[in-house]
Amino acid sequence: MRISTVTMFDQSVSSLNRQQSDFMHLSQQLATGRRVVNPSDDPQAASRAVSVSQAQAVTQQYTDARVSARNALSQEESVLNSVSDALASAKTLVIQAANGTLSDADRQSIASDLRGIYETMIGQANATDGNGRYLFGGYADGSEPFKDSGSGIEYAGADQVRKQQVDASRKMPVGDTGADIFTSVPSGAGYVAEQGSTNAGSVTFAGPDVVDTADAGYGERYRVAFGGTADAPTYSVEVDDGSGNWVSAGAAFEDQPFAADGTTVEVGGLRFELEGEPVAGDTVVFGPADEMNTNVFTTFEKVLAVLEAPADTPAQQATLENTLNGAMRELDASLDNVLTKRASVGARLNELDVIDSVSGNRELNYAQTMSDLVDLDYNQAISEYSLRQVGMQAAQQAFIGIRDLSLFNYL
Incomplete structure (x- = not known):
């Protein structure tokens, strides 16, 4: 069988192109660190990698949502800490005011301190998150949740709170309404x-x-x-x-x-x-x-009214004593309620930590699966790279030998 010079040249060029193509593909793998550079390299692995990548993106979205939820709950916990301190200080002042040896001037001095706490409590109840949204307004977080109705401070916010999807199967409340904190007491509070x-x-x-x-x-x-x-x-x-x-x-x-x-x-x-x-x-x-007065601001207002009024008659003294005795129990109930809500916030923060831990393990599994599917084994790739390099050099040398096979070289 006669093989023409053109055929030999074509086969040599084809071999060189094939070797060069394989060499360039291997160079791309080494440069990117990925075994699957194009879907055609391994269609099954590429398809599975897309699914894993989508799962990773969803997991990252939940991670970002937990960061937002943690920030909101941390702000609320900080405010509730201040509120519980204020209620404890108010209870101390009410106990002090119940001392029967105090004069009207002494009680008015205590009332001045108590009014400062009262104003602080209103400020805390209308606290914002730094973005202009009120922490305790529920869905109605665009306006102050506590306003003076003319007959006292009353809640004007929504009854529902925002919830955030922090994991595939968990939608968590990221706040509490002002009604639940400042105008409620726990059942069984006495x-x-x-x-x-x-x-x-x-x-x-x-x-x-x-x-x-x-x-x-x-x-x-x-x-x-x-x-x-x-x-x-x-x-x-x-x-x-x-x-x-x-x-x-x-x-x-x-x-x-x-x-x-x-x-x-x-x-x-x-x-x-x-x-x-x-x-x-x-x-x-x-x-x-x-079932009695559950509005902590009303408690403050009742106490301030009797402390700032004279107690000269038996009836006035009885009103003073009765109001202070009742206020002590109401402040205790309100403090218990705030501490209960604060514990609930702490429980949600702990839950976020647990979800973060589980999510971290899930992300590691996804990363390992993705690595197994598309990442490059450098030891194997470098060995193959060297082999391809030798193969391409051999093909080039063979082509040189074929190129010189001409009768004109011997004439």
Whole structure:
């Protein structure tokens, strides 16, 4: 079989081109550090790499979301820490103000300090996150959540909070509403008492104290209503029927004689101590803390009102004592609530740490899988590179030999 010179040249050139192409492809792999430079290098690995890359992108989005959630919760935790300190300081001042030896001037001095705490609390309740959004406004975070309605500071924000998707199966609240923090108390926070707003007598109270949680009436809201005459005062105990109406707590609690030097009332598993001189129409209401005043700002306002007013008459002194006694319990309940919310924020921050740990392991697995699919084995690639280089040099030398095979060289 006769092989023409053209055929030999074509085959040599084809061999050189093939060797050069393989050499250049290997050079690209070494330069990029990837075994799969083009999808055609390994279609199956390239397809799986796309899926892994998408999973990595989603994981990174969740990581960024957790950073945002952690920042929001950390800011809230810092504010709640300040609020709990303020409530503890307020409780200390109220205890100090309850000292019967203080003069009106002394109480007004305490009221000045307490008003400073009150203003600080309002500022904390209307704190922003640095981007103009109010921390405790819920969805309505574009305006102040707490405003003066004319009758006191009230919540004007939303009842729902923003949630953030921090992982594939976890959507986490990244805040709490102001209503949950400043106008709520935890269930089981105990009992609170307060005198009627129109009381004209000098009756003071102590308690209520729990004596029997198994009593059928335990957990209800009660009212002691005074009647009779100045010489023979009486009292009746009424219970809230659930619709805001007061009905008799029973025949045994109707028109009972009242002793000014001390009367003990036991109803619904509670014990209540009363003393002083009532006026017909005076009332004292006591019930679970979460069914009484739960607005911490209202508590401050009541205390400030009695501390800044004179306490010269027995009725004024009774109002002062009763208001301060009730305020102590309300501040305790509010502080418990803030600490509970702060613990909830801490739990969510801990959960973010756990999710970060799990996500970190997931990212390592993705990175390892991606490396196995597309990354280059440098030891193998360098060996093959050297081999290809030798092969290409051999092909070049062979072409030189074929090129010189001409009869004209021997004429």
